[in-house]
Amino acid sequence: MLRPPIDDKDQKFGEKNTSVVLVEFGDYQCPHCGHAYPLLKRLMNELFTDMTFVFRNFPLAEAHPFATIAALAAEAAGNQGKFWEMHDLIFENQRRLSNDIFLDFSTVLQLDENKFMADWKSEATLAKVERDFESGVRSGVNGTPTFFINGARLSTYDGSYESLKDAVQRVK
Amino acid sequence: MLLQKGTIAPDFELYATPDQKLRLSELKGKRVILAFYPADWSPVCGDQMALYNEMLKIFRKLNAELVGISVDSKWCHMAFTQDRKFHFPLLADFEPKGKISIDYGAYNSTEGHSQRALFIIDEEGIVQWSYLSPEGMNPGADGIIDALEEMSEQK
Numbered sequence: 523m524l525r526p527p528i529d530d531k532d533q534k535f536g537e538k539n540t541s542v543v544l545v546e547f548g549d550y551q552c553p554h555c556g557h558a559y560p561l562l563k564r565l566m567n568e569l570f571t572d573m574t575f576v577f578r579n580f581p582l583a584e585a586h587p588f589a590t591i592a593a594l595a596a597e598a599a600g601n602q603g604k605f606w607e608m609h610d611l612i613f614e615n616q617r618r619l620s621n622d623i624f625l626d627f628s629t630v631l632q633l634d635e636n637k638f639m640a641d642w643k644s645e646a647t648l649a650k651v652e653r654d655f656e657s658g659v660r661s662g663v664n665g666t667p668t669f670f671i672n673g674a675r676l677s678t679y680d681g682s683y684e685s686l687k688d689a690v691q692r693v694k
Numbered sequence: 695m696l697l698q699k700g701t702i703a704p705d706f707e708l709y710a711t712p713d714q715k716l717r718l719s720e721l722k723g724k725r726v727i728l729a730f731y732p733a734d735w736s737p738v739c740g741d742q743m744a745l746y747n748e749m750l751k752i753f754r755k756l757n758a759e760l761v762g763i764s765v766d767s768k769w770c771h772m773a774f775t776q777d778r779k780f781h782f783p784l785l786a787d788f789e790p791k792g793k794i795s796i797d798y799g800a801y802n803s804t805e806g807h808s809q810r811a812l813f814i815i816d817e818e819g820i821v822q823w824s825y826l827s828p829e830g831m832n833p834g835a836d837g838i839i840d841a842l843e844e845m846s847e848q849k
Contacts, residue, residue, distance in 0.1 A: 584779040585744050656752060664834035665741050 524670045525660045528576055531650065533597075533605045535566065536574035542690050545576040545670040547658045550593060550612045551586035551619060552666045554681070559613040561683045565690065572694060577609060579654040580666050588619040591642075593651045595624040598641035604631050696799040696811055696824045703728075703815040704797040708785040709768040716761070716783055719819065725758040725845070726815040727838055730800040730808040732829055734766045734774040734784070742810075742832040747780050749835055756842040757817075761785060764808050765792050802829070814841050 524545060528534070546562065548555040566575055579597075581589035592612050599608035611627045612619070628638045641647055658668070662675065669676040669686070672693050679685050697703070703718065703726075710716040718726065731742060746753075746760055753760055762784040766774070771784040787794045787808065795801035800811035812833065814823040823841035827833035 582744055582748055584747055584781075652751075655748070659745075659749060659752065659835050660839055662834045662836040664745055664832040 523661065523675070524657075524673045526657060527673060531653070532576050532578065533600060533609075534574050534576050535606055537571055538574075540572050540574045541694055542569070542573040543576060543672055544573060544690060545578060547578050547580040547654075547661075547663045547666055547668045547670075549579075549581050549586055549589045549666040550596070551589040551616065552582070553616075555667045556613055556616040557681060558667050558686075559610075559616075561686055563610075564683060565686055568687075569690065573690060578657060579651045580658045580663055580668070581651065581655065582666070588621070590651065591621065591624065592619060593654075594642050594647050595627065595638075597647045597650050598638050598644075599628065599631060599633060601641045601647075602633050602637065604633060607631050696826050697813065697821050698824060699822055701821045703813070703819050703821050704794070705819075706794045706797070708763070708787060708794065709771075710783040710785055712768045712772060716785060718815070721759055721761075722819055723817050725756070725817060725822075725842065726813075727753060727758050727760045728798070728813040728815065729760065729762045730795055730798065730811040730813075731762060731764050732802070732805070732807040732810060733764055734770050738810075738830060738832050743780060743784075744778060745832070745835060747778070747782065750781055752839070753842075756839070756846065758814070758838075758842055763787050763794065765795070765806070800826070812838060814838065814845070816845060 528543060579593040581593050583590045596605055596608040596612060599605055608627060608631060628635055669679055671689055676689050678689055705719045707715050707717040743762055760782045765787050767788050768786040771786055775784055792801045795808040800809045802809050810827040810829050812825045813821055816822045822845055825837050
């Protein structure tokens, strides 16, 4: 089960009060999350009015040196209302992440650079990422991506679009 | 069968690095998470240890130290640790092979390696929780966290 449940600190995409809430525990540098990214995009496009998508950070920082700074960058962009734009940019450029690229992304997204830099490095942003990670651990996440649909762990995702869509349609 | 709750954890001294040994009883006063696993480098173990490596801060908040154990040699552990940037000791249950794993009931004598088994030992050296995972499955850490928190509540 998802612990703790979704709350107002979570990054959500979609309409409010949808019948399906899909949560991904993801790592921006994990190739399997990169693989799932376009599948999730497609799913959201098809089911937009019926589904909310939530992203919780689960960076494996020692294995993926850019995973945490990417997570912090997305959360920092979220403070300026552009979490999903940053999330998408990071996954679309997953293979060329570097320490400096996030500042370029902030420029592309026309963020207030000073605020972005301050938030990117702030304790509060780090606390949010750590909170997500801890919630993953408590929910039994053992790798990424791990999905939860309406609070229950999805065990039938096999990397295909159909396995995601079928799972969502079963609970609709 | 794995050692069960309430058993005194058998003491041991094993190589943690090529020139340093770690004795379990040196960790008295702390809780110890003993994670037996089949082999360095194999995919599932790597993921499991990589996950725990990210959780050291959470474990320390709960006054717990993590120790990994397999039958791999101290040199193999050193290379694995450096490659994966682990920040916790991996002990070599190497000579006599698997002796400690056998003591804890966590040895697969057909394959000749440790089973994927977790133990939590309390501050006084008593086993408080144990869990045997299917060898091919990464057990995650929710069970460890729940058990540690339950121990805190009972104090």
